Amino acid sequence: MRVAVLQGGRSLERQVSLQSGQRVEESLRRLGHEVHGVDIDHAFVRSLGELRPDVAFVALHGEDGEDGTVQELLEVLGIPYTGSAPAACERCWDKVVAKRTLADAGIATPDAVSVSESAFKQLGAADALGLVGERIGFPLVVKPSRQGSALGLRMVQSAGEAPAALVAALSYDDRVLLERFVDGRDLSVSVLGGETLPIVEVQPGDLDPYSARYTIGQSTFTCPADLDAATLAAAESLALRAFEALGCRGFARVDLLVDRTTGDLTVLEVDAVPGLTHTSYLPVAAEAAGIGFDALVERLVGLALQQAPTAA
Template identity: 35%
Template sequence: MSSQFGKVGVLYGGRSAEREVSIMSGTGVSEALRSQGVDAHLFDTGKRTIAELAAEKFDRVFIALHGRYGEDGTIQGALELLGIPYTGSGPMASSLAMDKVMTKRVWLEAGLPTPRYVALTGEGELDSAIAKIGLPAIMKAPHEGSTLGIVKAEKIEDVLPAYRESAKFDDVVLAEQFITGRELTIAILGARETTRALPIIEIVAPEGKYDYQNKYFTDDTRYLCPAPVSDEIAEQVAAIAVRAYRALDCEGWGRADVILDACGNPWLLEMNTSPGMTGHSLVPMAAKAIGMSYADLCMHILADARCKVGHLQSK
């Protein structure tokens, strides 16, 4: 039994565009924790209030929320005020990582490799943006995940439609240099001196299109774990992923997405601070490669739950 954790809330659902994925993640986490004797209870933040969350008197919570209001520092800040230990990164790291523009600014300041970009607030900025980053380019909604609001512009006539599609999801659109290469993802566990990267996964999607459908609802995408790269490149990619994680002050767990170009150079795309935990998710896949079951992974993450703001004694 795992009674030392007390009453555990699994926060899932939420109000973001990723609600459907979060429901799958939270359900899986809850079942896994219960299988290990944890007194786990699902709590849908999209349907219940913060007052109800406080009234539940959870001893700690596992955040299985994705996207806005769950991965962007808002629920983390509320949990800090309530004094409830929680999994994953704190409010600041969560907020930075959820904003792809701010993430890039932090990484560039830290000297980390990430594609060229322009943050767009209107259609009138498109010409100057493309002059800076070139074509093909990627248009992204900076505050969404799960590949929502991501559109590739191959030719100049694609740019405006791509921008308008991304703008449906966000007030700001991130126009980013497109790097041709292999798509890698690196799961990371721990914080500060305990940070470690799990085996790298290479994602091979149909026609190179790793979109929402291919990510969660088909079996056509192939995942190679560990990725078939040299030991030297694997070490380099893992080291950069850990540096990227630490630069944002992440902790608990996360997942860095990277493109490996034809010359073997890694380019950081984004950091996920509350990655998916569905049957198609990548962190459980990487954990399995080192002999850590899904339930063991959930328990490991839960054991690290804590408040982060003003709790120096727990560091």
């Protein structure tokens, strides 16, 4: 089969995507496919039109690849592709939209308020920050609505620290979230073909883990996570409900928090195009389920072909 591995691009997560892409390419070659690595740029549509792959493997992260843009173009081109369709990608990529969609489905997420840049500039939203702080409480987390890998994310201990954190988050997106800080355990639940894989518990060193996360040996995680039976079952079912509510297909990674005091579970975010590097959680979870990387890649390609766009 001829497979185009889409990777790179102009997003801030370009380097991680290249790592995912490289690993996927090697795997597809081992599986005997005709592999074409495509670093997406201005010639993307033209080169894919010429290449006419049987399937596109989306190994992109960040804007374009994760927000539904590339998926929309693949629909137009009539090329089957791995993972979720444009609408679900868009919902997952925008944390405000994701939280609202989850709330509508009765799925808990940490309490939050979203504020746009224009609310600050045109409507004096800065004057509402005191009320926001009272409602959510400190510490709280400020983050851009659309971004990944903890970029632009900061923990705020008091009202005085909020403006600087907001300015930082607004440099990534024109909408930001002020979210309740949950003192909890970080669980990553991977969903593959409608089923959950063993849960990964992540021990983030601090709240700015970008550099640590993609370097082997620095990030710590445990898989399968050490959870009591009730929490395990609740986490699995919550992850599947979140996956469904956002309309994901194929695979995704659902990140949950378990409150250390109450044991309550909330959905932090859903990653519609999870990383596939050597330190990424989804492949680690698959491995724990006895699904090696090549089997995982083959499975994702198979799922993509089942969901082939009709336009082909």
